[in-house]
Amino acid sequence: xxxxxxxxxxEVIKLRRTLAFWMMFLAPLGIVALTVFFNIxxxxxxxxxxxxxxxxxxxxxxxxxxxxxxxxxxxLESSLMAQLEHSxxxxxxxxxxxxxxxxxxxxxxxxxxxxxxxxxxxxxxxIVLSGWLLQHFGIRPDxxxxxxxxxxxxxxxxxxxxxxxxxxxxxxxxxxxxxxSSFIVSLGIGSIGSMMSFILVRSVTLAQVxxxxxxxxxxxxxxxxxxxxxxxxLVSLAGTFIFTLFGLWDxxxxxxx
Amino acid sequence: xxLTNVIQTSNLTRQFRKxxxxxxxxxxxxxxxxxxxxxxxxxxxTTTIRLxxxxxxxxxxxxxxxxxxxxxxxxxxxxxxxxFVELPSLYPHLxxxxxxxxxxxxxxxxxxxxxxVLKIVNLEKDSKRLVRGYSLGMRQRLALALALxxxxxxxxxxxxxxxxxxxGIQEIRALIKHLAQERGITxxxxxxxxxxxxxxxxxxxxxxKGKLIFQGTLNQLQAESEAYIQIKTNQTxxxxxxxxxxxxxxxQHSENEIHLVSNSQVNPSIITKLLVENQxxxxxxxxxxxxxxxxxxxxxSEKEN
Numbered sequence: 001x002x003x004x005x006x007x008x009x010x011e012v013i014k015l016r017r018t019l020a021f022w023m024m025f026l027a028p029l030g031i032v033a034l035t036v037f038f039n040i041x042x043x044x045x046x047x048x049x050x051x052x053x054x055x056x057x058x059x060x061x062x063x064x065x066x067x068x069x070x071x072x073x074x075x076l077e078s079s080l081m082a083q084l085e086h087s088x089x090x091x092x093x094x095x096x097x098x099x100x101x102x103x104x105x106x107x108x109x110x111x112x113x114x115x116x117x118x119x120x121x122x123x124x125x126x127i128v129l130s131g132w133l134l135q136h137f138g139i140r141p142d143x144x145x146x147x148x149x150x151x152x153x154x155x156x157x158x159x160x161x162x163x164x165x166x167x168x169x170x171x172x173x174x175x176x177x178x179x180x181s182s183f184i185v186s187l188g189i190g191s192i193g194s195m196m197s198f199i200l201v202r203s204v205t206l207a208q209v210x211x212x213x214x215x216x217x218x219x220x221x222x223x224x225x226x227x228x229x230x231x232x233x234l235v236s237l238a239g240t241f242i243f244t245l246f247g248l249w250d251x252x253x254x255x256x257x
Numbered sequence: 258x259x260l261t262n263v264i265q266t267s268n269l270t271r272q273f274r275k276x277x278x279x280x281x282x283x284x285x286x287x288x289x290x291x292x293x294x295x296x297x298x299x300x301x302x303t304t305t306i307r308l309x310x311x312x313x314x315x316x317x318x319x320x321x322x323x324x325x326x327x328x329x330x331x332x333x334x335x336x337x338x339x340x341f342v343e344l345p346s347l348y349p350h351l352x353x354x355x356x357x358x359x360x361x362x363x364x365x366x367x368x369x370x371x372x373x374v375l376k377i378v379n380l381e382k383d384s385k386r387l388v389r390g391y392s393l394g395m396r397q398r399l400a401l402a403l404a405l406x407x408x409x410x411x412x413x414x415x416x417x418x419x420x421x422x423x424x425g426i427q428e429i430r431a432l433i434k435h436l437a438q439e440r441g442i443t444x445x446x447x448x449x450x451x452x453x454x455x456x457x458x459x460x461x462x463x464x465x466k467g468k469l470i471f472q473g474t475l476n477q478l479q480a481e482s483e484a485y486i487q488i489k490t491n492q493t494x495x496x497x498x499x500x501x502x503x504x505x506x507x508x509q510h511s512e513n514e515i516h517l518v519s520n521s522q523v524n525p526s527i528i529t530k531l532l533v534e535n536q537x538x539x540x541x542x543x544x545x546x547x548x549x550x551x552x553x554x555x556x557x558s559e560k561e562n
Contacts, residue, residue: 010359017350017387084348093346093403096310098335099363256312 003099007107020080027073028119032126035061040140053143054131054150059222061127066162066215071197074166074173075190078112082177091256105251109174109244116170117163124159154221161218165232168211168239175247208232211239263288263411263443264309269318271304278304280467286445291437293454294447296464297557302447303343306415310340339409345400349389353380353399356388357406364407374402394425401432412436414446418453433457451553465557481552486517486525489541496537503531519544
């Protein structure tokens with residue numbers, strides 16, 4: 001365990017001055033800005049006595065995030081993390097050290113998960129901050145803020161579920177990024193996943209089993225499609241386990257040419 | 258003093274598709290030696306090094322380092338080995354210090370070691386600069402510093418002077434000598450340039466087309482080739498016939514040069530007299546001890562043919 005902890009620390013050092021680090025903040029804040037702009041300029045959904053502006057803000061922001069951004073964001077982050085080693089042929093250095101190959105793989109996976117976790121937290125913080133600012137400046141007085149703050153427990157639970165349901169996608173993209181040194185393979189699969197996610201969110205059944213669509217299921221309290229969370233959670237955890245096993249086996253037996 | 262072998266391989270073999278990259282190589286690298294692993298490009302040097310570090314798996318054969326077996330005792334072996342393979346592997350977006358810190362953490366060395374190795378490779382002043390701004394020579398030195406972080410007893414260096422200018426080559430060469438002599442580190446260094454290796458190595462192994470064609474000390478390599486008498490004349494055909502009919506053995510002759518097998522009975526002055534008496538003009542005659550470069554070229558070209 002100590003070796004794994006050190007490997008994770010090392011991955012944190014490697015993140016310094018990288019696009020992967022800045023994307024962790026820029027991607028969620030971009031989505032928050034997009035949602036705020038969208039709601040101020042276009043949405044009628046937030047106005048009216050029967051509307052809850054907080055619920056709409058959380059739903060729209062998380063909706064944009066899980067459907068439009070998250071699949072590509074995970075593909076990009078996992079590729080950037082793997083490219084740190086692929087591009088400079090670092091594997092030969094790392095694997096000629098007395099450290100276990102599996103620790104390096106797991107550290108990459110954990111760091112990508114942490115990045116997605118932080119991004120989700122930044123996204124939620126952005127939603128709350130933008131809601132407060134909209135209320136404070138009264139930019140759209142017709143917005144119906146039924147309380148000064150969002151319903152914390154629902155919002156936090158939803159964000160947490162988005163994060164957990166993204167693990168399967170992270171494990172899959174990490175496996176792909178580590179196995180193939182080409183950026184194109186990883187981003188190509190991410191793009192296909194992103195398109196699938198966009199199309200399949202309309203299908204309650206398929207959205208519960210496709211890795212890139214799984215996080216969408218977390219929005220159930222806001223969209224009320226009538227879907228259960230048990231299957232998506234099971235698929236996410238099982239998928240995470242299986243793809244991680246594939247990745248560990250692959251890297252452990254890989255010839256470093 | 259009886260030296261034990263730090264590296265001992267037996268019939269090490271690795272094939273890539275139809276190409277036999279390493280063909281039953283049995284290496285013996287004595288403790289405390291600087292072992293020059295020589296061969297033309299594509300001879301199998303880097304593949305052998307990858308096999309020694311278990312970056313790739315052999316099809317056949319065994320590797321023992323410090324008497325321990327690969328892969329069974331890989332972690333114990335790698336704890337005593339510092340290596341760099343081909344071009345230096347570095348993170349260009351990090352500083353020299355940060356690159357060292359990453360490896361230091363992974364091998365569990367203390368922070369003082371970073372200062373020590375920076376001093377050895379003379380990079381103290383540049384350690385806070387980003388590696389992307391380093392020259393190739395500085396990168397090579399940083400890679401060497403990375404290899405030294407774990408206080409290795411064996412250094413495995415693959416073409417460490419590749420791409421360096423003469424000053425950089427000299428610097429690395431001096432550093433390798435220092436490490437072997439002052440710190441007792443065994444150094445296994447690959448190169449395709451004999452003249453570079455002969456200035457630092459105590460032992461050499463020559464590899465060609467995946468096969469080890471020579472292994473021993475530099476003196477043993479020198480002894481591999483006999484001296485010869487070189488005669489320069491414009492009448493090589495006539496001179497060759499004359500010398501052969503007088504019992505000399507002509508090894509080869511070209512348009513204006515004859516090489517005679519040399520032994521204690523063959524005296525250049527007798528040959529000169531014989532040729533001149535037969536109206537053959539001789540512009541130069543000398544006994545030649547072939548350089549290591551010539552021996553290396555001969556051994557590798559024999560193998561290629």
